[in-house]
Amino acid sequence: MKKALLLFAALLVAGCGEKEQPKEQEKSESNPKEEPSPEAKAEPKPESAPESRELPPLPETVTAEFIMGLWAKPHDERDFIEELKDDKPGIWKFVRNIGPRKGELVQRHEASVTLKWVDRRFVAQEFSDDAGVQYSVMTYDYETESYRWWSLQPDGFITESSGKRYWRNLREWKSVRLPEEDMQFRMRETVRGEKSIKVTFEIKKGGELVAYSEDEATWIKELGQPEEEVKPTEEAPVSPHLKYEAEGDAVTITGCDKKASGALIIPATIEGKTVTSIGDEALRNCSSLTSITIPDSVTSIGEAAFFMSFNLTSITIGDGVTSIGDYTFSQCRSLTTIEVSAGNVNFTDVNGVLFNAEKTVLLTYPAGKTGDNYDIPNSITTIGADAFSECTSLTSITISNNVTEIEEGAFRDCRLTSITIPDSVTSIGNLAFSGCTALTSITIGDSVTSIGGGAFYECSSLTSITIPDSVTSIGKVAFSQCYKLTSITIADGVTSIGDKAFKDCNSLTAVTFLGDAPKAGEEAFKDATPTIYRKPEAKGWGETFADRPVKLISEKT
Numbered sequence: 001m002k003k004a005l006l007l008f009a010a011l012l013v014a015g016c017g018e019k020e021q022p023k024e025q026e027k028s029e030s031n032p033k034e035e036p037s038p039e040a041k042a043e044p045k046p047e048s049a050p051e052s053r054e055l056p057p058l059p060e061t062v063t064a065e066f067i068m069g070l071w072a073k074p075h076d077e078r079d080f081i082e083e084l085k086d087d088k089p090g091i092w093k094f095v096r097n098i099g100p101r102k103g104e105l106v107q108r109h110e111a112s113v114t115l116k117w118v119d120r121r122f123v124a125q126e127f128s129d130d131a132g133v134q135y136s137v138m139t140y141d142y143e144t145e146s147y148r149w150w151s152l153q154p155d156g157f158i159t160e161s162s163g164k165r166y167w168r169n170l171r172e173w174k175s176v177r178l179p180e181e182d183m184q185f186r187m188r189e190t191v192r193g194e195k196s197i198k199v200t201f202e203i204k205k206g207g208e209l210v211a212y213s214e215d216e217a218t219w220i221k222e223l224g225q226p227e228e229e230v231k232p233t234e235e236a237p238v239s240p241h242l243k244y245e246a247e248g249d250a251v252t253i254t255g256c257d258k259k260a261s262g263a264l265i266i267p268a269t270i271e272g273k274t275v276t277s278i279g280d281e282a283l284r285n286c287s288s289l290t291s292i293t294i295p296d297s298v299t300s301i302g303e304a305a306f307f308m309s310f311n312l313t314s315i316t317i318g319d320g321v322t323s324i325g326d327y328t329f330s331q332c333r334s335l336t337t338i339e340v341s342a343g344n345v346n347f348t349d350v351n352g353v354l355f356n357a358e359k360t361v362l363l364t365y366p367a368g369k370t371g372d373n374y375d376i377p378n379s380i381t382t383i384g385a386d387a388f389s390e391c392t393s394l395t396s397i398t399i400s401n402n403v404t405e406i407e408e409g410a411f412r413d414c415r416l417t418s419i420t421i422p423d424s425v426t427s428i429g430n431l432a433f434s435g436c437t438a439l440t441s442i443t444i445g446d447s448v449t450s451i452g453g454g455a456f457y458e459c460s461s462l463t464s465i466t467i468p469d470s471v472t473s474i475g476k477v478a479f480s481q482c483y484k485l486t487s488i489t490i491a492d493g494v495t496s497i498g499d500k501a502f503k504d505c506n507s508l509t510a511v512t513f514l515g516d517a518p519k520a521g522e523e524a525f526k527d528a529t530p531t532i533y534r535k536p537e538a539k540g541w542g543e544t545f546a547d548r549p550v551k552l553i554s555e556k557t
Contacts, residue, residue, distance in 0.1 A: 055081070056119050058141065062150045062158055067137050071124045075116035075223055083140040083147075086169075087123045088194065089116050091220045094127070098213040102200075102437065103392060103415070105214060116223060147171065153179070161185075167431075167454060167477070182206045191308065191331070195219035196285060198308075198331075218285075242266070250276045253283075261288035268295040278305045280325065287311055296320045296341065306332055313368065319343035324363065329354075330386045335366040350377075367391050376400050383410045385429070390414070395438070399425070406432050408452070421445045428455050430475065437461060446470050451478050453498060460484060469493045474501050476521065483507060488530075492538075494518045497546075502528050512553060513538065520546040 059066055075089055092113040099105035111129035118124050127134040136151035147163035160177040170189040178185070183205050191198040196218050203211040242264075243255035251273045253266060264286075268275055275295060280302035283292070287310045294301070296318035303325030306312060312332045316339045317324075324347065329335060337352030346357050354364040359379045365388045373396040376383070380400060385407040388394065392415050399406075401422045406429055411419070413435040421428065423445040430452035433439065439459045444451075446468045453475035456462065460483045467474070469491040476498035479485060485505045492515020499521035502508060505528040512533045517540030524546040532550045534541050541550055 055121050058139065058148075062137075062160070064152050064156060064158070067124075067135050067150060067152045067158070070118050070122050070137050071126065071135050073118040073124070075118065076120075077117055079120050080117050081121050081140060084117070084121070084123055084138070086192075087115060087117075087138070088219055090114075090222050092217045093220050094129075094215070094217050096201075096213050096215045098211060101209060101212050102214075105212075113217065114223070147173075149173070167457075180205070193284075196308075242270075244270055244275070245279075246271075246273050249273050252277045252279050254279045256283045256286040256289070259288070260286060261290070263291045263293070264289050265293045266295055266298070268297040276300070278302055280304060281307060284308055291315065294318045294321065296343075299323070301325060301328055303327060304330065308332075310334060313337070314339065317341065317344065317347060322346050324354075326385050329364045329366070330389055332367060333390060333392075334368040336368045336370070338364060338366060355380075362387050365391055365394075369393065372396060374398070376403065378402055381405065383407060385409055386412065388412075388414055405429070408432065409434070411436060418442070421448060423447045426450075428452055430454055431457065434458055444468055444471070449473075451475055453477060454480070457481060464488070467491055467494060472496070474498060476500060477503060480504055486510070488512070489514065490518075491515065497521055497524050499523060500526050502530075504528065505530075510556065511548075512556075517541045517545060523547075 092115065094111040094113050096109045097105040098107045098109065109129065111127055114126040116124055121139050123138040125136045127136065134151060134153065136149060138147060138149040141148050149161045149163065151159045153159065157179050161173050162176050163171045163173040166172040166188070169192060172189070173187040175185045183203065185201065185203045187199050187201045189197060189199050196216065198214070198216045201213045201215055202209055242253055244251050245254050251270050253275060266275060274297050276297060277300040278294070278298060281304045282302060283289070283306050284304060285308040287308070289309055289312050291314045292306070292312065293316045297320055298318055299320050300323045301321060304327045305325060306315070306329055307327060308331045310332070311334050313334050314337045315335070319341045321344060338349050338354045339352070340347045340349045340354070348355050348357050348359065352366055352369060353362065355362055359377060361382045361384055362376060362380050363384045365374065367390045369391070370393055372393060374394055375398040378400045380403055382405045383403060386409045388397065389409055389412045395415055395417050397416060397419065399420065399422055401424050403422065404424055404426050406425060406427070408429040409431045410429060411433045412431055415438045416436050417438050418441045419433070419439065420443040424447060425445050426447050426449055428448060428451050431454045432452060434454050434457040437458065437460045440461045440463065442456070442462065442465055444467065447470050448468065449470055450473045451471060454477045455475060456479050457477055458481040460481060462482045463484050464487045465485065466489045470493055471491065472493050473496045474494060478498060478501045480500055480503040482505050484507050486507050487510045488508070489512045494515070496519045501521065501524050503523065503526040508528045508530040510533060511530045514535060516538050525548050530548055532545045532548050533553045533556055534550060536552055544550055
């Protein structure tokens with residue numbers, strides 16, 4: 001299986017370069033199903049690219065000579081197409097952690113990837129590890145509005161894959177042609193930054209998961225640049241750990257030497273000036289730090305300030321902090337405790353869990369904290385964005401009856417097996433329970449009015465769900481890729497269903513509506529084949545709804 005996983009490793013760096021954006025952005029969820037082509041053919045397309053000169057056409061058949069011919073050409077950035085400018089040229093370090101399933105990653109592999117731009121529309125890659133060298137080519141197809149990728153394997157076989165943006169600026173890739181007919185893979189980006197990207201990767205054979213990996217690629221240097229990059233004098237930090245910017249008498253921490261390890265104590269002053277803030281993404285991906293102490297002089301911690309600091313176990317927040325940005329502790333997977341100084345009047349902690357001072361908002365439950373269950377305190381009214389994100393030890397959470405709002409990504413990628421959303425909750429945010437692959441049952445309270453986009457995306461163990469009367473809208477891709485979902489009952493309050501809300505729910509056989517026909521978004525049931533059932537007195541129904549047949553409830557078998 002190691003060999004099978006390495007076949008697709010170069011995909012990881014396809015799509016790097018855009019500044020990572022934790023907040024919601026405009027998204028495109030279209031992802032047309034690709035059919036395998038016995039000869040890995042790419043038919044010539046009439047291009048509609050914005051460049052002034054005609055682009056090189058896609059070949060009728062992608063061959064080894066075509067791939068190696070592109071690789072032999074020099075890197076050329078002139079008139080390169082906009083759709084691929086996110087793919088940063090240079091040398092990348094690739095790390096893959098592999099196992100049979102999520103949470104059981106027992107092997108680690110490293111490799112080097114060289115990426116360059118050629119012929120105005122192709123990204124050529126060389127993937128090199130202990131097993132050998134692999135070459136691949138990626139492009140953008142303007143007719144299908146999709147990314148296409150071909151990889152030349154050592155035995156001469158050419159794999160083919162297709163990619164689309166599925167959420168915000170993240171891409172999802174699916175196999176089109178692989179060496180084994182009953183094998184499929186899917187790669188989904190979870191983080192994208194200018195110089196780093198993370199993905200989850202799964203391989204199925206005969207429909208069964210046979211391997212899973214979590215991969216990361218880190219940009220190392222420019223093409224042709226010496227291995228040890230010399231930093232400009234003005235960027236050299238005063239301390240061996242920190243970079244900063246001074247404005248007047250105030251200092252903002254802006255970066256961290258990635259070689260820094262162990263405990264980091266941020267000073268209250270630098271060169272006689274007061275350290276008042278930690279900037280956005282300042283200590284992002286400082287993966288060797290284990291603890292951080294923030295002085296009382298700091299008043300603000302920026303968005304995603306400690307994002308992806310994987311080995312960070314503890315953090316101490318001083319008295320002066322008045323604001324903490326969104327996603328500050330996201331993907332700090334080893335974090336077990338957040339301690340707030342007793343004199344801080346804006347934030348507090350209880351047993352290492354971060355709250356606002358009034359304890360009405362639960363901000364962060366550390367992802368590395370042990371224990372399989374947690375009761376949310378009765379004082380809480382809001383569960384913050386990413387509050388329980390990647391808390392993989394938790395299998396059970398009790399939401400108190402005073403909670404009214406569950407914000408974006410609040411329980412993303414948790415291992416919860418069931419959840420009851422109480423009647424007090426009025427809204428479920430975008431991506432709130434996305435990636436909770438162990439979730440088998442959900443009870444939605446009678447006060448919820450909206451289910452956000454992607455709220456239950458990829459809850460792949462969920463088998464059935466009932467939408468209560470109070471819900472009026474179901475967001476885009478809300479239940480997409482809930483592969484085991486067989487039945488849904490939608491009460492009469494729902495008036496709109498978002499685009500691709502039930503996309504890829506390929507076990508779905510019955511959707512029962514208890515009211516009038518709602519407005520359906522584009523491809524609401526794409527790659528799903530349910531029968532729609534309705535009440536005889538309900539209005540607005542025809543013979544089909546969202547391209548699915550409609551029958552009376554009495555006709556259910």
